[in-house]
Amino acid sequence: xxxxxxxxxxxxxxxxxxxxxxxxxxxxxxxxxxxxxxxxxxxxxxxxxxxxxxxxxxxxxxxxxxxxxxxxxxxxxxxxxxxxxxxxxxxxxxxxxxxxxxxxxxxxxxxxxxxxxxxxxxxxxxxxxxxxxxxxxxxxxxxxxxxxxxxxxxxxxxxxxxxxxxxxxxxxxxxxxxxxxxxxxxxxxxxxxxxxxxxxxxxxxxxxxxxxxxxxxxxxxxxxxxxxxxxxxxxxxxxxxxxxxxxxxxxxxxxxxxxxxxxxxxxxxxxxxxxxxxxxxxxxxxxxxxxxxxxxxxxxxxxxxxxxxxxxxxxxxxxxxxxxxxxxxxxxxxxxxxxxxxx
Numbered sequence: 623x624x625x626x627x628x629x630x631x632x633x634x635x636x637x638x639x640x641x642x643x644x645x646x647x648x649x650x651x652x653x654x655x656x657x658x659x660x661x662x663x664x665x666x667x668x669x670x671x672x673x674x675x676x677x678x679x680x681x682x683x684x685x686x687x688x689x690x691x692x693x694x695x696x697x698x699x700x701x702x703x704x705x706x707x708x709x710x711x712x713x714x715x716x717x718x719x720x721x722x723x724x725x726x727x728x729x730x731x732x733x734x735x736x737x738x739x740x741x742x743x744x745x746x747x748x749x750x751x752x753x754x755x756x757x758x759x760x761x762x763x764x765x766x767x768x769x770x771x772x773x774x775x776x777x778x779x780x781x782x783x784x785x786x787x788x789x790x791x792x793x794x795x796x797x798x799x800x801x802x803x804x805x806x807x808x809x810x811x812x813x814x815x816x817x818x819x820x821x822x823x824x825x826x827x828x829x830x831x832x833x834x835x836x837x838x839x840x841x842x843x844x845x846x847x848x849x850x851x852x853x854x855x856x857x858x859x860x861x862x863x864x865x866x867x868x869x870x871x872x873x874x875x876x877x878x879x880x881x882x883x884x885x886x887x888x889x890x891x892x893x894x895x896x897x898x899x900x901x902x903x904x905x906x907x908x909x910x911x912x913x914x915x916x917x918x919x920x921x922x923x924x925x926x927x928x929x930x931x932x933x934x935x936x937x938x939x940x941x942x943x944x945x946x947x948x949x950x951x952x953x954x955x956x957x958x959x960x961x962x963x964x965x
């Protein structure tokens with residue numbers, strides 16, 4: 623089994639067999655207070671002997687203070703470099719738990735068991751790990767692949783509707799930048815009519831094909847950031863403002879605004895822009911757009927894709943294709959904010 627593989631699990635007993643592939647001195651299971659209650663019981667009897675490490679859920683805990691708690695528990699439990707950390711949770715836990723594993727004693731093995739749609743279709747593939755810092759999304763992090771990612775869509779039944787909808791934003795993104803035919807299938811259905819098994823496999827296959835070609839995001843992988851330059855800035859803005867919105871909600875806003883800019887630059891037609899905007903607003907409730915444009919601009923200036931003083935974005939090039947490193951001006955950004963407010 624190749625490091626970084628993503629395997630779809632049909633029955634809980636498969637977890638035990640896959641985890642026993644290597645012999646470990648100790649096994650830890652990292653959960654948050656939600657996944658401890660709703661997800662861990664479904665697999666605990668199929669796991670080898672292990673220790674539980676539990677933290678608080680949510681983006682607001684994706685920081686160094688929470689990492690210190692994880693590192694401290696690993697230390698107190700005498701985990702050595704031959705240990706394994708199983709991470710049972712969504713994108714926040716996968717990002718942070720993987721980061722802690724990758725840096726503890728210069729790196730121990732970890733396995734991701736993603737429990738949210740967002741984590742299954744996006745966050746758990748590609749080896750990006752990290753935490754937020756000083757209100758900036760994923761400011762501190764590393765690239766490091768898990769031993770394997772084990773996906774079981776049965777966990778999606780535990781999700782509140784808002785959490786499911788949040789993950790759907792990444793599914794939509796993958797369709798818009800890679801597969802016009804799948805986009806046409808998806809946009810004809812509402813949230814509850816979607817086939818999550820099919821869509822999860824589609825997203826993983828696409829993202830894995832991209833990240834295998836460009837693991838360190840030097841070129842092609844940047845297309846996966848469509849919607850994220852503005853979206854991450856808005857997510858950080860709302861989090862700092864004490865009015866947190868979910869990741870997918872922010873990315874949906876970002877895709878609307880970045881699609882508008884793509885239209886302004888002639889990369890998509892007015893019909894395609896209308897198609898994208900109409901469906902995203904059908905699925906995602908319009909957010910009250912902050913008037914703190916300068917703060918959002920400042921957050922965008924910290925985006926990792928930027929070069930010098932230029933803000934660079936990934937953009938759809940028609941529906942089903944994309945390009946990266948598109949230079950966007952401050953004026954185009956301001957017009958995109960006004961466009962979203964006018965909808």
